[in-house]
Each structure stands twice: as structure tokens, then as C-alpha cells.
Amino acid sequence: MNFLLSPEQIEFQETVVRFLDDRCPSTRLHELFDVGGYDSSLWLSLVELGVAGIALPEAYGGSAMEMIDLALVAQALGSRAAPVPFLGHVLTGLAIAWAGSPAQQAHYLPLLASGERLATCAFAETAGWQPEEWTLTDNDGQLSGCKLHVPFAGQANLILVGLADGGLGLVKRSGTGVTVEDENGIDRTRPMGKVTFSLSPVERLRNDIGVAERLRDACLVLLSADAFGGASRCVEAAVDYAKIREQFGQPIGQFQAVKHQLANMAVEIEPARGLYWYAAHAFDHIPHETTRCAALAKAHLTDRFLQVARESVEIHGGIGYTWECDAQIYLKRAMFDFAWMGNPSAQRARIELN
Incomplete structure (x- = not known):
């Protein structure tokens, strides 16, 4: 095969x-x-x-x-x-x-x-990220309440909103009573906002908890893929820097401690490629494994991305902590992937419960 x-x-x-x-x-x-x-x-x-x-x-x-x-x-x-x-x-x-x-x-x-319309999705509440934790209620076609950590909330034209009992609805950002407050999130490649609804018109999609859960799983697969890409880039950048940065008259990549750290970074990431590949494959072809595989991929890859991003900063030394270095951008992106839609501990706990 x-x-x-x-x-x-x-x-x-x-x-x-x-x-x-x-x-x-x-x-x-x-x-x-x-x-x-x-x-x-x-x-x-x-x-x-x-x-x-x-x-x-x-x-x-x-x-x-x-x-x-x-x-x-x-x-x-x-x-x-x-x-x-x-x-x-x-x-x-x-x-x-x-x-x-x-x-x-x-x-x-x-x-x-x-691309004529730009859309985003609003899931998080103070209660949590999961469909069964959503509390926002549609009252006769109107919404009142708020959603947190909505990516590109200030730029989107259309917002997909997670509703109570696993429902989903569409709200136009230009609609009545919709306000967006910038949350000044750490990952500036994906700005987030708090969206507040006040008697805002909402179009309901079919109310089916299974659809909401499937959408959650799709999100986890995409976050794990993003994390793998970012982590791989961190390894590449660290290796490239270790080849040109000299200390004591030779490239730092010649030092055994640096070699070991780079090797550990690569070993942490490359074998995990199949984790998100399989989760994506299961999504379309092995439905009974989708939820477990998506949660596992998200938990492991976002966890490893954050660790590898930190180690990339260390390899870069003093410059790695500066605003001008790419390393800080990837570290902050790793923080987004780690936390958004539930951190690794929450994903693993969900797997154990099921």
C-alpha cells in the first residue's frame, strides 16, 4: 500500500x-x-x-x-x-x-x-472550546453574548458562531449589534478579537452536534498540520544559523552540545509527520477513528512545536530573543497553535474520557 x-x-x-x-x-x-x-x-x-x-x-x-x-x-x-x-x-x-x-x-x-467574502469562526467562551460547552443561544433569530479569541475578527465579513447544544450559525459582521474588540494576542500573524453580539441577526445552519464535532476535528487536524510546518521551519532555521554563527573561531554547529540539541529537535518533529497525515486520512476514510486521531495529532504536534520553537530561540542565542529575529515569530505562532481550540492536556483528557 x-x-x-x-x-x-x-x-x-x-x-x-x-x-x-x-x-x-x-x-x-x-x-x-x-x-x-x-x-x-x-x-x-x-x-x-x-x-x-x-x-x-x-x-x-x-x-x-x-x-x-x-x-x-x-x-x-x-x-x-x-x-x-x-x-x-x-x-x-x-x-x-x-x-x-x-x-x-x-x-x-x-x-x-x-475570496469575495472573508469568513472566520467564533467558538471559545469562558466555559470552553468544545461544542458541548458552548452556551450562546439563538433567541428567535437573534444572538446576545460574546465569543473570545476569534481570529481575524476585525477583518472578516462573515462569522461562523458556535451555539448551545452544538448548533452553528452565521452572523454578518456588519449586522446589527456586532462589535469587535482587539484582544492584542501574542501571535500577530493571526490577530484575535472578542466579538460581542447584541440582538444580532443569525442564520442557523442545521442543528446537529455531529456536524459541530466534525468541524472541531477538522480544526484540530489543520492546527496540527500548521504546527508541523512551523516546527520543521524552526529546525531548518536553527541548523542554518548553527552553520554560520561562529564562536571561538568555529561554527557553533561544530560543538557537540549544539549538535545533540539540533538532532533532538529533528527527531522530535520529523517522525510526527505521519501523525497529522493519518489524522487527515482518517477524517475522510476511517470515521470511527477521526476524533481520537485529530485530538492526538493536535496534542502532540502543538506540544512539540512549542518546545522546538523555544529551542530554536536558544540556538540563535542572544539574537533569538530580539524582535528582529524570525525565531520570536514562530515561538508566538506555536503559542497560538498550542492553546487555540484547547491545549494538549485538554485534548488528551478528552481522549481518555472517550
Whole structure:
């Protein structure tokens, strides 16, 4: 049995990486990071490559591909710490494709696939991240309450909101009573906001806890793929720096302690590639393993990403702690992946309960 990627999958992933290297090199990434900004032209150019509609039905402008294809893009974006709203946008599209009415699908999906509308998702509450923990209630088509840690809340046109009993709803950011407060999150490649609703109109999707849980699992797979990409990049950057940074008249990569640290970083990450690959494969082909595999991938890879990002800072020495070094950007991205949608301890506890 062939467990490798197809040539087409490899080429598409490499195309995304080459595009990011060209359009958002380190200098541009720092410019955006410094201001906590969002480059709409970068996102729309990625949309033109097809990243927004990868898993959407062909009838609505998508490519009807599988979770592994979405995850491969997430890995590429993570490897370059791309400051784009991929995660919330594609999750909203998936939710509408799975639980929207024919009218909702016909209206929203072409707009999301083409990038004419930017979407995000709002899940977190003080009670927690999981569908069974959502408390926001739809009262006769209106919402009142708030959601926390919403990525790109200030830029999105459409917000997918997690509702009580695993429900899902769509709220237009320009709608009545919708306000966004910048949370000044640590990862400036993915700014977050607190969204408050006050009698805001909401369009309900099909009320099915199974859809909400499946969406949660999709999110975990994409976060684990992003973490693998970011961690791999940290290892590459640390190795490259160890080859050129000299101390006592020789590159620091010649020192045994540094060699061991770099080797440990590589061993922590590379074998974990199959963890997110399998979770993505299970999502479409082994449904009874999806929840466990997605949670396991998210727990392990985001945990390892955070550790490897810290070690990359150490390898870079004094400059690794400065704002000008790329290492701090990846460390902060690792913090986002670690915490968003539940930290590794919460994921492992959920697996044990099930």
C-alpha cells in the first residue's frame, strides 16, 4: 500500500511555499508582524491559487478535495508563518457545505471560494472550546453574548458562531449589534478579537452536534498540520544559523552540545509527520477513528512545536530573543497553535474520557 503523497499533492504544496517565499519573505513578514496587520492582497493571491476552495464542492467553485489536501496547505502556511485567515475561512466553508441549506450553500460558498467574502469562526467562551460547552443561544433569530479569541475578527465579513447544544450559525459582521474588540494576542500573524453580539441577526445552519464535532476535528487536524510546518521551519532555521554563527573561531554547529540539541529537535518533529497525515486520512476514510486521531495529532504536534520553537530561540542565542529575529515569530505562532481550540492536556483528557 502506498502511504506517500501523490505528485500533484507535492507540487501544490511546493507551489504554495514558493509563492510565500516570493510574496511574503522574512522582511515583509516582519513588516506585517510589527503592525499586527493583514495583507489582503496576499490572501487574495493565495485564493487565486485555489486554497480557499480546496475542500468545497465543485458546483460552488471548489475543488472537492480531501482533508489531507487542506492539511498540506496548512503545513505550507505554518512553515512560513503566513499571516493569512486560512483557518477560520476554510472551517466556515466546510460548515456551510456540511450543514447549510441549499440556498445558503448557493449564496455563500461561491463567495468564500472566490475570496469575495472573508469568513472566520467564533467558538471559545469562558466555559470552553468544545461544542458541548458552548452556551450562546439563538433567541428567535437573534444572538446576545460574546465569543473570545476569534481570529481575524476585525477583518472578516462573515462569522461562523458556535451555539448551545452544538448548533452553528452565521452572523454578518456588519449586522446589527456586532462589535469587535482587539484582544492584542501574542501571535500577530493571526490577530484575535472578542466579538460581542447584541440582538444580532443569525442564520442557523442545521442543528446537529455531529456536524459541530466534525468541524472541531477538522480544526484540530489543520492546527496540527500548521504546527508541523512551523516546527520543521524552526529546525531548518536553527541548523542554518548553527552553520554560520561562529564562536571561538568555529561554527557553533561544530560543538557537540549544539549538535545533540539540533538532532533532538529533528527527531522530535520529523517522525510526527505521519501523525497529522493519518489524522487527515482518517477524517475522510476511517470515521470511527477521526476524533481520537485529530485530538492526538493536535496534542502532540502543538506540544512539540512549542518546545522546538523555544529551542530554536536558544540556538540563535542572544539574537533569538530580539524582535528582529524570525525565531520570536514562530515561538508566538506555536503559542497560538498550542492553546487555540484547547491545549494538549485538554485534548488528551478528552481522549481518555472517550
